Amino acid sequence: MKEILVAPSILSADFSRLGDEIKRIDEAGADWVHIDVMDGHFVPNLTFGAPVVKKVRGVTKMPFDVHLMIENPDRYIDDFVAAGADIITVHAEACVHLHRVCQYIKSRGCKVGVALNPATPICNIVPMLPELDMVLLMSVNPGFGGQKYISLVTDKIAELRKIYDGDIEVDGGIDGNTVSAVVEAGANILVAGSAVYGAEDMPGIIKILKNGGK
Ligand code: DX5
Ligand code: ZN
Numbered sequence: 001m002k003e004i005l006v007a008p009s010i011l012s013a014d015f016s017r018l019g020d021e022i023k024r025i026d027e028a029g030a031d032w033v034h035i036d037v038m039d040g041h042f043v044p045n046l047t048f049g050a051p052v053v054k055k056v057r058g059v060t061k062m063p064f065d066v067h068l069m070i071e072n073p074d075r076y077i078d079d080f081v082a083a084g085a086d087i088i089t090v091h092a093e094a095c096v097h098l099h100r101v102c103q104y105i106k107s108r109g110c111k112v113g114v115a116l117n118p119a120t121p122i123c124n125i126v127p128m129l130p131e132l133d134m135v136l137l138m139s140v141n142p143g144f145g146g147q148k149y150i151s152l153v154t155d156k157i158a159e160l161r162k163i164y165d166g167d168i169e170v171d172g173g174i175d176g177n178t179v180s181a182v183v184e185a186g187a188n189i190l191v192a193g194s195a196v197y198g199a200e201d202m203p204g205i206i207k208i209l210k211n212g213g214k
Pocket of ligand 1: 036195
């Protein structure tokens with residue numbers, strides 16, 4: 001079985017001291033920094049762009065896992081590469097030419113992921129799987145932190161794991177209660193925003209997630 005990695009989402013961090021909030025997850029044992037970029041079009045919320053990511057790149061050596069919840073993501077790949085992204089994930093639903101966008105991300109030296117909303121079937125990206133480093137399965141409808149895990153996604157994780165050996169990241173509503181189902185289904189990268197930043201014992205919850213809920 002693959003090692004389980006925890007990628008806290010800075011969406012739930014205190015943005016007034018973002019650098020310190022990233023150092024805090026680093027010291028608490030996180031593996032990746034999950035960076036939620038929203039444009040107010042693809043999702044009904046806005047966050048930040050590449051300049052903010054660039055400003056905080058220096059505070060940690062952890063990989064930057066950039067989740068683009070934006071329309072026309074191809075326009076912004078160069079900016080996020082320059083800002084220090086290690087893996088860039090685009091939504092299948094936002095890309096007319098998904099293969100082209102993924103090839104472009106790889107050509108810029110970044111790892112590439114494709115994200116699927118809860119209602120989008122796995123079969124939509126089966127032809128792309130050999131090209132990808134990671135598939136991100138959304139387990140909430142994207143746009144906001146602190147939502148409830150959508151349980152139909154557990155079967156999607158298992159369906160994907162049967163045919164895909166790469167990283168499977170799950171994003172939304174992951175906490176000490178929901179983690180065991182997603183790990184048993186085959187996910188190995190766990191995004192958690194409110195569960196990590198809202199915890200009194202941050203190292204404790206990260207350890208629980210890394211242990212698959214045990
Ligand atoms: C939702 C984002 C998630 C979100 C996760 O649109 O992609 O990364 O911040 O937050 P929690 O863990 O609170 O559901
Ligand atoms: Zn995300």
